[in-house]
Amino acid sequence: MTEDEAVDEDELLTIGVFAARARLSAKALRLYDRLGVLSPAHVDEVSGYRYYRPAQIERARLVALLRQLDMPLARIAEVVEAPDAVAAAGLLDAYWADVESRFAGQRTLAEYLRGRLSGRSSEMYGKFVVETVELPEQVVITETRHVLAGELPAWIGSALGRLEYGARECGGIVGAPFVVYHSDVSMESDGPAEACVPVADEAAARAWVEKQGRAHAVKVRVEPAQRVAYTRITKAQVAHPQILAAFEAVEEWLPGQGLRMAGPCREIYFADWDAAGPEDEVCDVAFPVG
Numbered sequence: 041m042t043e044d045e046a047v048d049e050d051e052l053l054t055i056g057v058f059a060a061r062a063r064l065s066a067k068a069l070r071l072y073d074r075l076g077v078l079s080p081a082h083v084d085e086v087s088g089y090r091y092y093r094p095a096q097i098e099r100a101r102l103v104a105l106l107r108q109l110d111m112p113l114a115r116i117a118e119v120v121e122a123p124d125a126v127a128a129a130g131l132l133d134a135y136w137a138d139v140e141s142r143f144a145g146q147r148t149l150a151e152y153l154r155g156r157l158s159g160r161s162s163e164m165y166g167k168f169v170v171e172t173v174e175l176p177e178q179v180v181i182t183e184t185r186h187v188l189a190g191e192l193p194a195w196i197g198s199a200l201g202r203l204e205y206g207a208r209e210c211g212g213i214v215g216a217p218f219v220v221y222h223s224d225v226s227m228e229s230d231g232p233a234e235a236c237v238p239v240a241d242e243a244a245a246r247a248w249v250e251k252q253g254r255a256h257a258v259k260v261r262v263e264p265a266q267r268v269a270y271t272r273i274t275k276a277q278v279a280h281p282q283i284l285a286a287f288e289a290v291e292e293w294l295p296g297q298g299l300r301m302a303g304p305c306r307e308i309y310f311a312d313w314d315a316a317g318p319e320d321e322v323c324d325v326a327f328p329v330g
Contacts, residue, residue: 046279051093051094052081052082052091052092052093053091053092053093053094053132053300054089054090054091055069055070055080055089055090055091055092056099058091058092058096058097059095061094062096062097062100062101062104063101063104064100064104066101068104068246069090069100070090071093071113072103072113073090074112075113075117076112076117077103077116077117078096078099078100078120080092081093081096091174094230098314099120099217100236101186101211102115102120103120103121103329106119106120106132109135109136110138110139111135114327115131115158115187116130116133116142119131119132119135127304136328148279148281148282149280152164152281152282152285153281161321162292164285164289164291165239165285165288165292165293166290167285168271168273168285168286168289168290169271169272170200170269170270170271170289170290170293170327171269171270172267172268172269172270172297172299173267173270174265174266174267175263175266175267175268176265177261177262177263177264177302178214178238178262178263178264179238179239179240179241179242179261179262179263180236180237180238180239180262180263181203181206181207181210181236181237181239181245181248181249181256181258181259181260182203182234182236182237182259182260182261182262183199183202183203183231183234183243183257183258184222184232184234184235184257184259185199185231185232185233185254185257186230186284187225187230187231187232187233187234188225188226188228188229188230189225189226189280190227191223192233195233195235196219196233196235197313199256200219200237200309201236201237202218203217203235203236203237203258203281204217204237204255206237206238206248206258207237209244209247210239210240210241210244210245211239211240211241211244211245211246211314212240213237213238213239213240214238214239214240216238216308216309216310217236217237217238217306217308217309218234218235218236218306218307218308218309219233219234219235219236219304219309220233220234220304220305221233221238221304221305221306221308222234222304223304236263238263242260242262245260246260247262266303266328267329267330268288268306268321268326268327268328268329269290269293269294269297269299269326269327269329270308270325270326270327271286271289271324271325271326272292272321272323272324273286273295273321273322273323273324273325274318274319274320274321274322275313275316275317275318275319275320275322276318276319278307278322278323282327283307286325287305287327290325290326290327291327294327294329298330299330300328300329300330301327301328301329302327302328302330303327303328304326304327305325305326305327306327307323307324307325307326308323308324308325308326309322309323310322310323310324
C-alpha cells in the first residue's frame with residue numbers, strides 16, 4: 041500500500057463496533073466480505089482484523105434488510121452495486137415479482153394437496169373427461185434434456201420452437217408437437233423430458249439432425265402407431281399442480297376400462313399457445329395404453 045493509498049485508522053470502526061451499529065453479526069460480515077457483498081475498508085496485514093468506514097453502515101443495513109426478504113446474496117450484490125437508485129429499485133421489483141409468482145404457485149399446490157389429503161381426489165378427477173384415440177406412426181425430430189419443474193415451461197417453449205424451425209428442412213410439420221416424460225420431473229427430479237415434432241420426410245430429418253451435431257441433443261426417431269388415453273385441458277390447467285390432477289385422472293380411469301399404461305406420459309400441444317386464453321383448450325395429457 042502506497043502512502044497515498046494508506047487508510048486513516050482514526051476514521052475506521054472495528055468489526056465489532058461496526059456490526060453493532062449495522063445490526064449485523066461479525067460472522068455475517070465475514071460471509072458478506074467473502075462473497076463480495078460488503079467488503080471492509082481495510083484489513084490489517086499483520087493481525088487480519090477488519091475495519092469499516094462509518095459511511096458503509098447504510099450499505100450494511102440495506103444488505104440486512106434485503107436478507108429479511110430471503111433474497112440470495114448474489115442478487116443482493118446486484119442491487120447494492122446497481123448504478124443508481126432507479127436501477128436498484130428495478131432489481132428489487134423483479135425479485136419480488138419472482139417471489140410472488142412462487143408464492144402463488146405454492147398456494148395453488150397447497151389447495152391441490154388439501155383436496156387429496158381430505159379425500160376429495162375423486163371429486164377433482166371427476167372434472168376431467170378421459171377418452172382414447174388411435175395415433176398413427178410418426179417420424180419425429182426430438183430434443184431431450186434433464187430439466188427441473190421450475191425450468192420446464194421455458195425449456196418446452198424454446199425446444200419446440202427450435203424443432204419447429206428445423207422442421208422446415210424436414211418436409212414440414214405433420215402433427216401436433218408433444219413432450220414425453222421419460223422419468224419424473226419435479227423440484228427434485230430432472231426427468232429427462234423429450235420435446236418432439238412430427239415431420240414429413242424421415243431422410244431429410246436424419247440429414248437435418250446430422251447437421252446439428254450435439255448442440256441440443258437432437259435426434260430423429262419413429263414413434264410407433266399406438267392407442268393413447270387422454271384428457272383435454274385448458275391453458276390455465278397446464279400450470280403445475282393442476283396438470284398433475286389431469287394425469288392422475290387418466291391413471292385412475294384406466295383400470296376401470298381394463299387398460300394399462302404402455303409407455304411414458306406425454307403432453308400433446310394442438311393449439312396456438314400464444315394466441316390462446318386461460319380457458320381455451322390447448323393440450324392433451326396422455327398415456328399410451330394396451
